[in-house]
Amino acid sequence: MMLSRLLAVTQKDLKLLYRDKGGFFFTFIFPIIMAVFFGSMMSGGGGMKGISLQLVDQDQTVSSRAFIQKLDAADELTIVQVDEDTARNAVRKGKVAAFLILPKGFGEAKGNLFSGKTATVQLGVDPKRSAIKGLLYGVLMNYAAEDMQASFTDTDKLSTQIDQSLADIRKAREKGKLKDDAKADRLVTFLNDFQEMVATDSFDNNNSTTESDKAKDNVEGGFNGLQPLVIETQDIAVNRDGPPSGYDVSFPQGIIWGMMGCLSAFSLSLVSERNQGALSRLLISSANRSTILAGKALACFSTIIFIAVSLLLLGKLVFGIQVRQPAYMLMSLFAIGFCFSGLMIMFSVVSKSEKAASGITWAAMMLMAMAGGGMIPLAFLPAWMTPISQFSPVKWSILVLEGPMWRQFSLAEMLPVLAVLMGIGLTGFLLGVRLFKWQGKSP
Amino acid sequence: MPDILILDQISKQFDQTSVINHLSFEVEEGEIFGLLGPNGAGKTTLVNIITGLLDASAGAVTLFGNYAPGDAYARANIGLASQSLALYEDLTAIENLQFFGRMQGLTGGNLDAAVKQALAGVGLTDKADQRVKHFSGGMKRRLNLAVAILHQPKLLILDEPTVGVDPQSRNAIMESILHLRDQGHTIIYTTHYMEEVEKLCDRVAIMDKGQLIALDSVNGLLQAHGDNYHIRYSQDNQIHNTETDNPLATIRELLESEQPADISSLSVQSPTLEQVFLNLTGHQLRDG
Ligand SMILES: Nc1ncnc2c1ncn2[C@@H]1O[C@H](COP(=O)(O)OP(=O)(O)OP(=O)(O)O)[C@@H](O)[C@H]1O
Ligand SMILES: [Mg+2]
Numbered sequence: 001m002m003l004s005r006l007l008a009v010t011q012k013d014l015k016l017l018y019r020d021k022g023g024f025f026f027t028f029i030f031p032i033i034m035a036v037f038f039g040s041m042m043s044g045g046g047g048m049k050g051i052s053l054q055l056v057d058q059d060q061t062v063s064s065r066a067f068i069q070k071l072d073a074a075d076e077l078t079i080v081q082v083d084e085d086t087a088r089n090a091v092r093k094g095k096v097a098a099f100l101i102l103p104k105g106f107g108e109a110k111g112n113l114f115s116g117k118t119a120t121v122q123l124g125v126d127p128k129r130s131a132i133k134g135l136l137y138g139v140l141m142n143y144a145a146e147d148m149q150a151s152f153t154d155t156d157k158l159s160t161q162i163d164q165s166l167a168d169i170r171k172a173r174e175k176g177k178l179k180d181d182a183k184a185d186r187l188v189t190f191l192n193d194f195q196e197m198v199a200t201d202s203f204d205n206n207n208s209t210t211e212s213d214k215a216k217d218n219v220e221g222g223f224n225g226l227q228p229l230v231i232e233t234q235d236i237a238v239n240r241d242g243p244p245s246g247y248d249v250s251f252p253q254g255i256i257w258g259m260m261g262c263l264s265a266f267s268l269s270l271v272s273e274r275n276q277g278a279l280s281r282l283l284i285s286s287a288n289r290s291t292i293l294a295g296k297a298l299a300c301f302s303t304i305i306f307i308a309v310s311l312l313l314l315g316k317l318v319f320g321i322q323v324r325q326p327a328y329m330l331m332s333l334f335a336i337g338f339c340f341s342g343l344m345i346m347f348s349v350v351s352k353s354e355k356a357a358s359g360i361t362w363a364a365m366m367l368m369a370m371a372g373g374g375m376i377p378l379a380f381l382p383a384w385m386t387p388i389s390q391f392s393p394v395k396w397s398i399l400v401l402e403g404p405m406w407r408q409f410s411l412a413e414m415l416p417v418l419a420v421l422m423g424i425g426l427t428g429f430l431l432g433v434r435l436f437k438w439q440g441k442s443p
Numbered sequence: 444m445p446d447i448l449i450l451d452q453i454s455k456q457f458d459q460t461s462v463i464n465h466l467s468f469e470v471e472e473g474e475i476f477g478l479l480g481p482n483g484a485g486k487t488t489l490v491n492i493i494t495g496l497l498d499a500s501a502g503a504v505t506l507f508g509n510y511a512p513g514d515a516y517a518r519a520n521i522g523l524a525s526q527s528l529a530l531y532e533d534l535t536a537i538e539n540l541q542f543f544g545r546m547q548g549l550t551g552g553n554l555d556a557a558v559k560q561a562l563a564g565v566g567l568t569d570k571a572d573q574r575v576k577h578f579s580g581g582m583k584r585r586l587n588l589a590v591a592i593l594h595q596p597k598l599l600i601l602d603e604p605t606v607g608v609d610p611q612s613r614n615a616i617m618e619s620i621l622h623l624r625d626q627g628h629t630i631i632y633t634t635h636y637m638e639e640v641e642k643l644c645d646r647v648a649i650m651d652k653g654q655l656i657a658l659d660s661v662n663g664l665l666q667a668h669g670d671n672y673h674i675r676y677s678q679d680n681q682i683h684n685t686e687t688d689n690p691l692a693t694i695r696e697l698l699e700s701e702q703p704a705d706i707s708s709l710s711v712q713s714p715t716l717e718q719v720f721l722n723l724t725g726h727q728l729r730d731g
Contacts (some may be wrong), residue, residue: 008545012534042510277529281590284494284548286519 005287009295010302011315017265017303027303028263029308035247035311038321042246042377051132054079054087054099055364061107067147068102076139091124091236098125099130100140102420110147119144120230127235131316137231144229162195184392243406244322247379251315252401256374256394258307264358266300270348271357293433297341304337308401321405328404328414335421336397342428343393349435368392396420445508447472447598447629453502453655455488463653466501470598470631475624477644478633479716481728486633487526490602492654493631494523507597519548522706524588526603526633532576535568536586539575540593547594561589564619566612580607588616592623599623600631605639607664619641635728637716656723660686661716668722669714676709697704 010151017023055071057064059080072079075253082090101122110118121140125133162344169178169188178203243249273279282292315321324330347364351357371385372394381389389395400417403409450471455463459529463485468478478486493504495513510517530539532587540558546662549557562568565585588604601620605613620643624630634640640647643659649657649664657664671686674693687693690711720728 004550005546005548007544012538012542016531016533022620082709274576277527278527278531280491280496280525281523281529281543282546284496284521284523285515286515286548286594287541287546288515 002288002291005235005291006109006298008288009292010299011105013266013269013296013299014303016091016269017299019348020265022270023261023265027258027265028261028307031254031258031307031311032314034257035251036319037250038253039245039247039250042249051076051098051136053078053136054090054096055079055081056084056087056101057081058084058104059102059106063107063110064102067110067143068108070099070143070147071140074139074143076085076135087278088124088236091126097129098123098136099122099166100136102136115237118230120232122232122234124234124236127237133233135290141229148228159195162191166191197231209270231386233392245320247315247319248321248402248406251321252321252398252405253363253374253377255308255311255336255401256369256372257399258311259340260369260374260394262300262307263347264365266296266303267344268348268354270296270345271351272354274352275352282303289436290433293436297345297429299373300341300344304340308333308336323405324408325404328409328411329417331399331414332404333398333423334417335400339393339397339421339425339428341367342425342432344428345432345436346428349432349433351431368394370390371395373398393424396424445472446505447507448631448715449503449505450489450493451503453489453492453499453504455485455492455497456500460710461653463492463499466650466653467502468648468655468656468658471567471631471646472629473624473627474645475620475630475632475643475717477640477647478631478650479635479637479640479720479728480633480650481635483652484650486650487602488653489521489650490525490600490631490633493600494521519594520597522591522594522599524599524601524604525604528587529582530583530586531577531592533574535564535574536589537571539586543590544593549594556597557593561593564592564622565589566615574700581609581612584608585612585616586621592628595665596628598629598631600633602633603635603636604632605636637728641716649716649723651720653700653723657719658705664716664719665714668719669716670718671724672714673712674709675712677707678705680707680722 012343017027053071055068057068068081070080071077084101088103090096091099101124103120105117105124106119106121109117123133123136123140125136127133137257140379167189169184169191172178270279273282279292285290312321312323316323347357347361351360369387369392372392373381373389374376374392377387378385378395378398396417399407400414400421403414403417407413446469451462451467452467454461456636466489478489481488492499493506493512495511495517498659504512506512506514506517507520531542535541537558538625540561544554547671561570562571564702565590567585570578570582575586579585580617584604584607588601591599591601598709604620605616608616608728617639620630620632632643644659644661645660647664650657657668671688672693674685674687674690674691676683676696676697685693690713694711697709711722717728
């Protein structure tokens, strides 16, 4: 019997929230806007645009710089140049997807197409992110090949390179360093022929695009065996003490905003029910008080879970966030739902008039959010805020959401945070119910 | 008849201000009990004490033989149509009824039947699916009453149920109240419209400034505290007023005297509760 009443309250409150445009906006729409907006801001505009790549140029030659410029202009990539340690750390911490090192000798190998040396780069990437690895492979190869073709189609450069190569072979021969004379002879003949070809008009690409395309085809047909780039990959095990992307920070924040919208909507509805008399009617109905409050809390709880799950799904499907420990996430959702439902009951008795209640609720939530990293992530807040933030349920809620997402919390790390949230929720319920009874008796 | 409600020396203070003063009376089963008093008399406060929404500062309330206000049994058997409309504006009429019905423990077929009956009882069947916020004041009042009677309470408390209602709806409400009495419900009816009290109530308690001034049947009150009949006539273009407790005798006397042909108009005003109130308190009922 009491369960039917409890569910009646829950159902009624969900209906009312759905029909209240303001409440609906702040509970369902605003959190999504926050999550997406801040996520894209924190991702430095690169989250969706391309893979962020930290680049180390140890070669510092014209050729290496030219290659970097080419990568930088690429849509698929966002490039930052750093030193090797920084790059390795960034990948290890999961701040960027990969690093790329252009080692000494890169330019020389690139400038010397026929000397047998191929330009080599080192790619460091998290072995788990094989999709990104594959993508980077393709992108790098593509640009290196383009680079090579460009040098083929630039006849002056090509002719210089051929001369250079012939000179190298001659030198090596004089020093007796060549083991396979026959092969060297074939190469010299080929290079001489090639030099002649380059000198003729057919290799001049200044005239028209069609001719230059033809030339490209010729070159590709003729030099099939040439590799534009050797990519040596290094697996960098990511040690996750940072979020993989801005969205992994902004979506937990969005969930918090949704929960706060929920808290505010439901505690205000309690205040307005009290003022407008519906609550009195419920108080003198055959339902008991705890049923009325529990029904309200259940409505709040289920809305919070709904918002959190929706946002996580949206984040996962569209913005690539991940929940690595789904079982822990379930515990987290239960804890924050409980915590904020308890706070909702408490806030509903703080003030009598709707206006005051709304003001007080939002002010308190703003403070909690600000201190707890709901607006600006805690990592960017000044150090003196750290002790203050301990008192904000928002801080613990964010932590308990990020834990199963990317902080890779162990159960031992999860439990204290869960306990704090349940404690706050329980305190809210107890205080709220106590004060509530007292107020019900003297409207 | 057993007493449904016994008030024994009830007092209520709000921050030193005394709002109800040593009030005692009983309400019998099956009657319509009127609570008549001007604005601020303490009617709503008294109703809140009976329902358990407020605690009395002193005195005892006994409901249904041996229950106190707020007891589960008492709550299950009281229906209140409060003075302030207690409805969800964003729900439809039927959703309001369904919700409050469920809160009173009604389910399934019982709930549906009760909702249907209540809607019909207040004439809102064709507005069932409209949201309450689009209702007129009178329609809201009627729905407010429908919610109170959903669970067939033994004691129905109606706190000014006709405020802001047009004469037609008012008559409909009065009819349905009489009908409820006939079905065996006991009704407490607060108002400051004496016409309603005269028409509906078996007994009336007159309250002023938190005190019980008189309690009797309407006729009893009129006889005990009403004025004499007022007889007003004009003779020789002069208006005369006389009072009498026996209007027929007075008129007969008048007609038999001097020159009855000179009397151009004659009216008899029977005593009213308004006068009863004026006589008892020295001030008018309406302007408090
Ligand atoms: N919560 C309260 N705190 C202080 N004073 C109150 C409170 N509730 C009522 N009063 C005072 O008690 C007195 C009686 O009020 P009440 O509402 O019971 O009158 P009423 O007879 O129902 O009047 P009306 O006909 O206007 O409904 C009024 O003077 C009112 O100001
Ligand atoms: Mg009143």
